[in-house]
Amino acid sequence: DAKTTQPPSMDCAEGRAANLPCNHSTISGNEYVYWYRQIHSQGPQYIIHGLKNNETNEMASLIITEDRKSSTLILPHATLRDTAVYYCIVRDRTTSGTYKYIFGTGTRLKVLA
Amino acid sequence: DAGVIQSPRHEVTEMGQEVTLRCKPISGHNSLFWYRQTMMRGLELLIYFNNNVPIDDSGMPEDRFSAKMPNASFSTLKIQPSEPRDSAVYFCASSFQGDYTEAFFGQGTRLTVV
Numbered sequence: 001d002a003k004t005t006q007p008p009s010m011d012c013a014e015g016r017a018a019n020l021p022c023n024h025s026t027i028s029g030n031e032y033v034y035w036y037r038q039i040h041s042q043g044p045q046y047i048i049h050g051l052k053n054n055e056t057n058e059m060a061s062l063i064i065t066e067d068r069k070s071s072t073l074i075l076p077h078a079t080l081r082d083t084a085v086y087y088c089i090v091r092d093r094t095t096s097g098t099y100k101y102i103f104g105t106g107t108r109l110k111v112l113a
Numbered sequence: 114d115a116g117v118i119q120s121p122r123h124e125v126t127e128m129g130q131e132v133t134l135r136c137k138p139i140s141g142h143n144s145l146f147w148y149r150q151t152m153m154r155g156l157e158l159l160i161y162f163n164n165n166v167p168i169d170d171s172g173m174p175e176d177r178f179s180a181k182m183p184n185a186s187f188s189t190l191k192i193q194p195s196e197p198r199d200s201a202v203y204f205c206a207s208s209f210q211g212d213y214t215e216a217f218f219g220q221g222t223r224l225t226v227v
Binding site (some may be wrong): 032034041042043044045046049087094096098099100101102103104105106 | 144146156157158161168169202204212215216219220221223
């Protein structure tokens, strides 16, 4: 089962920052938080990930709380093309030492003109 | 690199027929994942491989589903016999197993079983 909970949907005005929250209260100390998005029926697209420090790349910023029980994905200037389903994932480390990605239901973000 | 390549992009088949979906992972990646996506159940992990060995197939719905990875550059997901409820989009993803790595997805195969 997914280890994250997200709001089912959000709206954001074009040009404004989109802040997408995620709760992962059962996260373990060495588990990473990943964000993906899926536009229409395309394959999920990687956005960003982090462990405990805040991260930023050309697509977004990831803010992780100090207790690591929640995080926020920030799209600084949302455009219509950012309309998608956004998935927050806690990457599972299995007993074999390998990693797998379990998707939850995600947040459907609609960017409004 | 061209990314993860899946074929075919679309498949329409009749109930009872065998269906084979194909995936070519990104060169150098050592893990491969098969997912299924439906409106009702979302994105489900079916099976994943590490170094060509199946690690976890607990998501495979029934014995009608099987997956193989004969080498590092090719994997198949087979459904035999297919049923209408198998209609879904099937995604393949690959990654390099490591602390600071991510998985990359293919564009999926849309399967329709009539």
